[in-house]
Amino acid sequence: MLEVGLALVLTAASQGAAGPPAEHLSDLGRGFAAYRAGAYHDAARLLRGALDKGLRNQDWAEFLLGESEFYDGDPHAAREAFERAARAHGGRAAEMAPFRVADCLWMEGDRAAAARAYGRLSKKVTPTLGDAALGRFRIAEEIATRDPAAAQRQFLAIAREFPAHPLADEALRRAGPPAPPPPTNAAPAAPPPTGAAPPAPPTELSPADRLRRAESLTKDRHWDEALVELGKLPTTLPPDLAAERDYQIGMTKFHMRRDYAKAGELLLAAVPQLSGDKAASAAFHGARALSRADRDDEAIVGYQKVIAQFPHSRFAAEAQYLSGWLDYNRGRFRESLPALQATLDHFGSSAFADDAAWCLAFAHFLLGDAAEAAAGLERYARLPATGITSDERTDRVAYWRARMRDKLGKTGKTGTTGSKEEALEGYQKLVRRAPLSFYGLLARARLKEAGHPEPIALPAKKTTVAAPKQPERDPAVARAEELIRAGMDAEAGAEIERGEKEILKRAGGDKASTWLLGLYRRASDFHRAYHFAEAHGATELGADPHTDGGVRAFWEAAFPRAYSSLVEAYAPPAGNPDLYLYAIMRKESGFDPHDVSYADARGLLQMIPPTSARVAATAGDPFFPDQLYDPAVNIRLGALYIGSLFKKFGGEVPLAAGAYNAGPRAMGRWCAQHAGHPTDEFVELIAFAQTREYAKRVTSLYAKYRFLYGPTPFEIPLTLETKVAAGGPDY
Numbered sequence: 001m002l003e004v005g006l007a008l009v010l011t012a013a014s015q016g017a018a019g020p021p022a023e024h025l026s027d028l029g030r031g032f033a034a035y036r037a038g039a040y041h042d043a044a045r046l047l048r049g050a051l052d053k054g055l056r057n058q059d060w061a062e063f064l065l066g067e068s069e070f071y072d073g074d075p076h077a078a079r080e081a082f083e084r085a086a087r088a089h090g091g092r093a094a095e096m097a098p099f100r101v102a103d104c105l106w107m108e109g110d111r112a113a114a115a116r117a118y119g120r121l122s123k124k125v126t127p128t129l130g131d132a133a134l135g136r137f138r139i140a141e142e143i144a145t146r147d148p149a150a151a152q153r154q155f156l157a158i159a160r161e162f163p164a165h166p167l168a169d170e171a172l173r174r175a176g177p178p179a180p181p182p183p184t185n186a187a188p189a190a191p192p193p194t195g196a197a198p199p200a201p202p203t204e205l206s207p208a209d210r211l212r213r214a215e216s217l218t219k220d221r222h223w224d225e226a227l228v229e230l231g232k233l234p235t236t237l238p239p240d241l242a243a244e245r246d247y248q249i250g251m252t253k254f255h256m257r258r259d260y261a262k263a264g265e266l267l268l269a270a271v272p273q274l275s276g277d278k279a280a281s282a283a284f285h286g287a288r289a290l291s292r293a294d295r296d297d298e299a300i301v302g303y304q305k306v307i308a309q310f311p312h313s314r315f316a317a318e319a320q321y322l323s324g325w326l327d328y329n330r331g332r333f334r335e336s337l338p339a340l341q342a343t344l345d346h347f348g349s350s351a352f353a354d355d356a357a358w359c360l361a362f363a364h365f366l367l368g369d370a371a372e373a374a375a376g377l378e379r380y381a382r383l384p385a386t387g388i389t390s391d392e393r394t395d396r397v398a399y400w401r402a403r404m405r406d407k408l409g410k411t412g413k414t415g416t417t418g419s420k421e422e423a424l425e426g427y428q429k430l431v432r433r434a435p436l437s438f439y440g441l442l443a444r445a446r447l448k449e450a451g452h453p454e455p456i457a458l459p460a461k462k463t464t465v466a467a468p469k470q471p472e473r474d475p476a477v478a479r480a481e482e483l484i485r486a487g488m489d490a491e492a493g494a495e496i497e498r499g500e501k502e503i504l505k506r507a508g509g510d511k512a513s514t515w516l517l518g519l520y521r522r523a524s525d526f527h528r529a530y531h532f533a534e535a536h537g538a539t540e541l542g543a544d545p546h547t548d549g550g551v552r553a554f555w556e557a558a559f560p561r562a563y564s565s566l567v568e569a570y571a572p573p574a575g576n577p578d579l580y581l582y583a584i585m586r587k588e589s590g591f592d593p594h595d596v597s598y599a600d601a602r603g604l605l606q607m608i609p610p611t612s613a614r615v616a617a618t619a620g621d622p623f624f625p626d627q628l629y630d631p632a633v634n635i636r637l638g639a640l641y642i643g644s645l646f647k648k649f650g651g652e653v654p655l656a657a658g659a660y661n662a663g664p665r666a667m668g669r670w671c672a673q674h675a676g677h678p679t680d681e682f683v684e685l686i687a688f689a690q691t692r693e694y695a696k697r698v699t700s701l702y703a704k705y706r707f708l709y710g711p712t713p714f715e716i717p718l719t720l721e722t723k724v725a726a727g728g729p730d731y
Helices: 002-013 027-036 040-051 058-071 075-088 092-108 111-121 132-144 148-161 168-175 207-219 223-231 239-256 260-273 276-292 296-309 316-329 333-346 353-367 370-382 390-408 420-433 438-449 475-485 489-498 500-507 509-522 526-536 549-558 564-570 580-589 609-619 625-629 631-648 653-662 664-674 679-684 689-709
Strands: none
Touching: 027 040, 027 058, 027 475, 040 058, 058 075, 058 092, 075 092, 092 111, 092 132, 111 132, 132 148, 132 168, 148 168, 148 207, 207 223, 207 239, 223 239, 239 260, 239 276, 260 276, 276 296, 276 316, 296 316, 316 333, 316 353, 333 353, 353 370, 353 390, 370 390, 390 420, 390 438, 420 438, 438 679, 438 689, 475 489, 475 500, 475 509, 489 500, 489 509, 489 526, 500 509, 509 526, 509 549, 526 549, 549 689, 564 580, 564 631, 580 631, 580 653, 580 689, 609 625, 609 631, 625 631, 631 653, 653 664, 653 679, 653 689, 664 679, 679 689
């Protein structure tokens, strides 16, 4: 329900860091603290008092007063406060207030006015501003008094379009036709027994409506609920609807990473009854599901069918690439060459050309074909980068150009690919340009192994640090400072970000950047400070942070020890090395406690609810998924899980990071498959592209944290301990 939802938004938005004690808060802060504690009557009294003291954040005070009055049982007083909030300032409080005005009108009993207000808001309501489904439900309730048929249509639309909403089942019940009145001579119906289940909806959704509901549930990652919805369909359906049902079941199972074999069979069987893009999608994802069920030979046949039957579809290029990659991934490097080459020949401008070119070059390298490997690497270097940055591409090419010269040396067909001396020179150039990149770390290790150690030497830079003489005169800064004193850090950070360009301009331009970073830091807005440093501090982040305070300010914003009290409390006891959890947090969420991914990973460390539930159960903690937006819960559970992976995979940073991204089973399989390969080859052979790049980036981030905070720089080993430790909790 909206009322509860907005309370949670306000409360969660301000839990990024522990606030100051109540006795040190401003009047606004004491009112906010009382509101968060559920003492709504006291909160209303304190907030009314704060309003008399010339607040700069009158809109937030009015909004919080409205919330407090509403939950204290006075919707009329609440509405007046929300109306004042809507007029006070063009901030987030003013944006949320109109929907709360409509809620108050409804609770006051003026349903017609409330319905009109919900109707006006319906086109601009977002999940952060109001509950669209609730508004539409109440509009339908109001319409039902004069046009029951129209109301039923609206209830049905709500049930179809918002199947995961708490009101969806009630909307479906009300979408049915009204029960006929009993005969005049009939005995009155007996009341249902106490505790009896509510009567079933008087009507059933059509198969097409159920399919639409299931599709919506899958889109919103409510996969189990989608399968339940699909299971309610009749067993006998027209061929087109049966194919659509099987397609949705197959795709839902595929996205759930569950029962890949069944998903593949359903998807491939549905192809003849589907058409266009959906048929191509079923054929492609059916083959992918079989490959994930370790039926690679069948998957290759499936990919070849996609290429033959849907050559112009958006799946054809990827199918061609994957038909070669599956052999490459199984270590059948020579067998993979024709299909990979065909990707370049027929889909050379696709997003999969660079991956195909890389696999061709690396396959030749692993086969010892020096000339072909070198030529393939240069071809790869000329293609546009996809999935990685241009800097990462440059570093990869530079490292492997030197490594090929180092390992393969001379060859027959076209002369030589280089020499040991050229290899050492290539390593040195890479280390001097990018010592803390993944490939720079490898190059340093290669040089050390060869007896030519190369120090980490970043250039010195002097950064001008300037602050406005009287920042309190800037209205946006004054608003933010007032919110910080009130313990409303998230709201303060939002105010700074909203006016960032103008604040910086008034403060003196780029010279005031370090001052602005400090302002974000006081608001505990690590997320925006990190993005600002990345966007505005390219030169500073390439310089030595140990020689200039301004440069260090950019580094500490880009690589903060965010939520340090929580990290330091939970990370070491769980077996995480110092600073490691910060590197994971930066890569996963950029320090945004409210981040959520396409796979429903949540919060700072992007913990997935099912895994989190298992970790919580092992720790004996209660758990529900929305707790993952609370930094304390997210970091505690994340530290336990990540620490267990670090111990399981021998304390090896790339392996533990890869296991966190792909899961310990996948990493265990790669450890068994590629044991004996040195670190550089092992990481390149990680099967999942996302996991491969994730392992590289986390390793580089960890190295940067170690370089910034010490005590010693991180040195990557040239060989990895790939024996997976037995025992420990199985999450």
